[in-house]
Amino acid sequence: MSLFYFLTFVALLSALGVVFAKNPMHSVLFLVLTFFAISGHYLLLNAQFLAAVNIIVYAGAIMVLFLFVVMFLNLNADTEPNKSALAKVAGAIAGGLLLLVLIAALRNVNPTGADLNTFDSQIGMVNRLGLVLYQQYLLPFELASVLFLVAMVGSVMLGKREVGERHF
Amino acid sequence: MDFSALTSFVISWQSLVILAVFGISLLIATYSTYAERVVAAFLQDRVGPDRAGPYGLLQPLADAVKLFTKEEFFPAGANRGLFVFGPCLAMTTALMASAVIPFGNTLLLGNGEVVRLQAIEVNIGMLYVFGVVSLGVYGLMIGGWASNNKFSLLGAIRAAAQAVSYELAMGMALIALLMVTGTLSLRQIALQQYDGLWNIVYQPLGFIIFCVCAFAETNRTPFDLPECETELVGGYHTEYSSMKMGLYLFAEYINVFVASAVMSTLYFGGFSFPGEHLLYNYLTASQSELFAHNVVTILGTVTLFAKIFFFIFFFMWVRWTLPRFRYDQLMRLGWTMLFPLAILNIILTGAFILFFGNKEAKLDVSKEAAPTEIRTVARR
Numbered sequence: 422m423s424l425f426y427f428l429t430f431v432a433l434l435s436a437l438g439v440v441f442a443k444n445p446m447h448s449v450l451f452l453v454l455t456f457f458a459i460s461g462h463y464l465l466l467n468a469q470f471l472a473a474v475n476i477i478v479y480a481g482a483i484m485v486l487f488l489f490v491v492m493f494l495n496l497n498a499d500t501e502p503n504k505s506a507l508a509k510v511a512g513a514i515a516g517g518l519l520l521l522v523l524i525a526a527l528r529n530v531n532p533t534g535a536d537l538n539t540f541d542s543q544i545g546m547v548n549r550l551g552l553v554l555y556q557q558y559l560l561p562f563e564l565a566s567v568l569f570l571v572a573m574v575g576s577v578m579l580g581k582r583e584v585g586e587r588h589f
Numbered sequence: 590m591d592f593s594a595l596t597s598f599v600i601s602w603q604s605l606v607i608l609a610v611f612g613i614s615l616l617i618a619t620y621s622t623y624a625e626r627v628v629a630a631f632l633q634d635r636v637g638p639d640r641a642g643p644y645g646l647l648q649p650l651a652d653a654v655k656l657f658t659k660e661e662f663f664p665a666g667a668n669r670g671l672f673v674f675g676p677c678l679a680m681t682t683a684l685m686a687s688a689v690i691p692f693g694n695t696l697l698l699g700n701g702e703v704v705r706l707q708a709i710e711v712n713i714g715m716l717y718v719f720g721v722v723s724l725g726v727y728g729l730m731i732g733g734w735a736s737n738n739k740f741s742l743l744g745a746i747r748a749a750a751q752a753v754s755y756e757l758a759m760g761m762a763l764i765a766l767l768m769v770t771g772t773l774s775l776r777q778i779a780l781q782q783y784d785g786l787w788n789i790v791y792q793p794l795g796f797i798i799f800c801v802c803a804f805a806e807t808n809r810t811p812f813d814l815p816e817c818e819t820e821l822v823g824g825y826h827t828e829y830s831s832m833k834m835g836l837y838l839f840a841e842y843i844n845v846f847v848a849s850a851v852m853s854t855l856y857f858g859g860f861s862f863p864g865e866h867l868l869y870n871y872l873t874a875s876q877s878e879l880f881a882h883n884v885v886t887i888l889g890t891v892t893l894f895a896k897i898f899f900f901i902f903f904f905m906w907v908r909w910t911l912p913r914f915r916y917d918q919l920m921r922l923g924w925t926m927l928f929p930l931a932i933l934n935i936i937l938t939g940a941f942i943l944f945f946g947n948k949e950a951k952l953d954v955s956k957e958a959a960p961t962e963i964r965t966v967a968r969r
Contacts, residue, residue, distance in 0.1 A: 446671070446734065453727070473716035477760075481723025482753055488730050489749045492742060547713060547773055 425465060432458035445491045449484060456480045468545030602698075607688075607708040614687045618842040619649045621901060625842075628905040656835040664828040668735040675732025676829070676836035682728060683843040686721040689714040690850045691776040693860045693890035697879050706860075706890055707776060714775035715763060718851055719756075722806055725844060726752035729808075729815060732837070733825030744824030747916065748815035751805055754923040755812075759802035761931030762795045765938040766855060775851075779859030784866065787858040791941075794934045796856045798927055803848040805923070808841060810908040814916055849900030850893075857896050860889035 435458065438451035456479045463472035543549055554562050623638065623645070630637025638645035663669060693706030711717055726748055733745025769791045770778045782788060789796050805812040816824030823829075826837045853859060865885050872881035914922070 446668075450671075450731070469711065469713045470716070473713050473720050476720040477716065477723055481720055482756065485723075485726055485730070485749050485753055488727075488734075489746060489753075492730070492734055492746055492749075 425462075428458045428461040428465070432462070445494065446488070449487050449491055452487070453480050453484045456484070463545075466545065470545065470547045470550055602702070602704045606704065606706060610687055610690075610692065610708045611684065613692075614684060614843055614846060617846045617897075617901075618839055619653075621842040621845060622652060622838070623648050624901065625905050625908075628902060629909050632906070632909045653835070656832050659831040661833070662828075662830045664736055664738060666737040667828065668737070671731050671735035672828075673833070675728050675735060676833045676840070677728075678731060679725065679728025679840040680836045680843075682721055682725045683840040683847070686718050686847040687843075687850065689717050689775055690847070690854060691779050691859060692850075692893060694780075694886040695882075696886055697882050699879070705776075706886065710774070710776055712772070712774045712777075715767065715773045715778070715855075718775070718847070719760060719763060722759075722844075722847075723752070723756050725806070725840075728837075728840065729825045732829065733815075736825075736828035738828050740821045740823070740827045741825050744815045744821050744827070747821075748808065748825060751808075751812065751814060751919065751923075754920060755802045755805035755927070758798055758923060758927035758931045759806065761928070761935060762792075762798040762802065763855075765795045765931070765934045766792050766799075768935070768938050768942060775854050775859075779854050779861065782858040783861045787856065787861075789856040792856065792934075792938070794930065794937070796852075798931050798934065799856070800852065801922075801927060803852065804904070804907065805919075807844040807848050807904075809845065809904055811911045811914050812919060813913060814919055819913075845901055845904050846897065849897045849904065852900055853893060853896035860886075860893040862889060862892040865889065 432455055435451045435454040439448050439455065442448040442451055456475060460472040460475045460480075463469075463475060626648070627637045627645075629635075638648040641647040641651045663672065688708040689711055691705075691707040691710075696704045696706065698704065729748040730745045733741040733748065736742075766778075766788060767773065769788060770781055772778060772781075778788070808815055814824075815821075816826060818824070821827070826834055829837060865888070868888070869881050869885050872884055
């Protein structure tokens with residue numbers, strides 16, 4: 422239980438760090454730390470596969486690309502465009518609405534915990550997850566993979582060099 | 590019987606193993622710096638380091654003293670916190686990976702206790718190694734960016750692009766292996782190769798892809814573009830001096846050690862060696878079962894280290910043989926050759942399993958094996 426509170430503390434603190442950090446580089450690193458804390462939560466929930474994949478995909482690949490892009494930015498303070506008040510208000514309203522929806526969704530949840538007698542400790546293991554994905558949820562799984570394929574083909578098309586174009 | 594005392598005793602044996610794995614990783618990395626020079630000298634027909642101690646064996650100590658006593662330098666305009674954080678992260682992620690590698694089967698103590706020669710056993714070992722390896726690039730990126738130097742930044746950007754590109758092919762190669770083994774646990778994969786052919790027989794193409802990607806992930810020549818000294822001075826560690834520089838170099842050698850250990854475990858039988866069943870049966874007949882099991886385990890560990898040392902030598906051999914790639918060649922190799930090859934490998938593996946594979950047998954072995962079952966596997 423103390424581990425849960427520690428991970429929650431780290432997750433919340435670093436998530437706040439993402440928003441409040443002035444330097445985009447620090448912001449990205451805080452986001453990586455948030456993903457680590459969330460992976461710790463997955464481990465506590467006995468979902469090892471999810472924890473490892475979260476680290477590999479988000480911390481290991483996507484955030485590396487984020488850093489990659491941030492490194493190309495010119496990070497001098499005077500070049501940063503001043504955000505207008507309208508954007509700030511719009512952001513606050515959008516974030517507040519999301520919070521409202523989340524609270525509404527979670528308000529009636531009654532966490533009872535698992536029944537120790539019927540609880541299956543293998544539930545988050547890789548082979549169990551695979552069986553569920555390929556038997557019970559086969560159609561959504563395949564649809565999601567088609568979606569990924571479309572996204573991949575789209576990115577290849579966008580990145581393809583046009584005839585006569587010179588990149589460097 | 591005092592149960593708590595017994596538990597603490599078991600824990601202490603296992604923690605000794607953890608300490609030993611930690612120490613051995615560091616020791617091997619230390620002497621890899623020496624081995625690198627000796628191998629370079631051998632391949633170039635030179636003498637190599639021979640001043641410090643007999644055959645120059647104290648050279649790593651002399652290097653450490655030099656690195657520790659050098660001036661620590663912070664470049665102007667560097668982000669101090671991240672500048673220190675970079676090498677720390679590189680070292681930490683490098684050391685984390687050796688935690689799940691099975692360095693041997695089990696040792697049976699006289700009172701019925703079982704000690705696994707592995708720091709921690711997790712059933713997602715392969716994913717763990719892959720995840721930790723993918724984190725290794727952060728140390729390089731953060732250090733290179735925080736140095737406030739154009740060359741360092743270019744090195745960091747190259748490191749990021751290279752790591753992400755080659756991780757994909759590496760993951761694909763691992764997926765094909767996973768289809769053969771049916772388990773993610775490195776210990777189970779090693780045990781499966783105990784009574785049968787090594788995985789290299791089933792996955793020759795996968796091994797080649799994995800090996801090339803391992804070179805790229807550890808930033809070794811011919812893929813050491815992030816620290817390419819002819820173009821980028823020193824790449825991401827241009828501005829580093831003293832032991833912070835030493836940590837970066839050290840992390841690279843630990844990565845080489847881990848990559849060698851993973852390759853030996855996944856594709857070359859791990860701690861299994863030819864004729865172990867004959868030896869086990871012979872020793873069981875002449876001595877006791879306990880003695881036979883322990884002898885086979887210790888010989889297996891020695892074999893695994895022999896395999897690891899061969900791969901470390903292979904890394905160095907390649908470094909002093911092949912020239913460096915150009916950056917566009919590196920990207921083309923990763924995306925247009927290794928990546929399609931890895932997908933082809935997955936399709937071929939799937940077809941083979943579908944038409945020739947004996948699925949039941951494989952699934953049987955992949956089940957969670959209790960320590961006693963491990964012994965029966967060894968006996969077969």
